[in-house]
Amino acid sequence: MKIKVRPKRSRRGITFKIPDDTFEKIGELCDRYGFREEEAIRIILLHGYLEDDPRANEETFERLREEISQLKKELYELEGKWSPLKFKTYYIAIDNQNLAIQLSGMIAENKRLRERLGLPKRDYGEVEEKIRYYLNFEK
Structure with missing residues (x-):
């Protein structure tokens, strides 16, 4: 699977190639934990969660989900x-x-x-x- 990422104000972009089996795993985990695939891929690319931990699994996604819910709570307070x-x-x-x-x-x-x-x-x-x-x- 190819993913093209572009900045908001530019036409130039970067294309990433993600193996199909990795993309399927991401999709399965997203379905299981209620993430959108675009959101998960954005988090992975911006923060590099999976690069640091080659054994990234359900715990990683659960931690990300908790971080997102905490940020949403802060957003609602603000x-x-x-x-x-x-x-x-x-x-x-x-x-x-x-x-x-x-x-x-x-x-x-x-x-x-x-x-x-x-x-x-x-x-x-x-x-x-x-x-x-x-x-x-x-x-």
């Missing part, structure tokens, strides 16, 4: 901490946009009133730059 922060920052960004719109209106009203009263003009360049920053919808 997701649980990150989600509320993302929610709060979204609403803070919306509040900032609303305040920028209100400030823009107040500056326009101030300019109009100063003009009507005959007062000298003021430079609001720095404030207007902040308003443009908070009203920028591009990401």
Whole structure:
């Protein structure tokens, strides 16, 4: 069996030849322990688990399965901490946009009133730059 591995941003890749009997063993172990074959091969290639232990067997795959479940638990914990922060920052960004719109209106009203009263003009360049920053919808 040939496996071609490519980086995400490149068309070049590396081709690995895996003997059919080895690939069948990997498939059997994946079925037995609930791994996808792509996931197991990725782990093998990235971390070299089977190179270090020529007697790699069910214990190796069980250890890998435990590592993956532990990493998933950590991921869920981090997701649980990150989600509320993302929610709060979204609403803070919306509040900032609303305040920028209100400030823009107040500056326009101030300019109009100063003009009507005959007062000298003021430079609001720095404030207007902040308003443009908070009203920028591009990401």
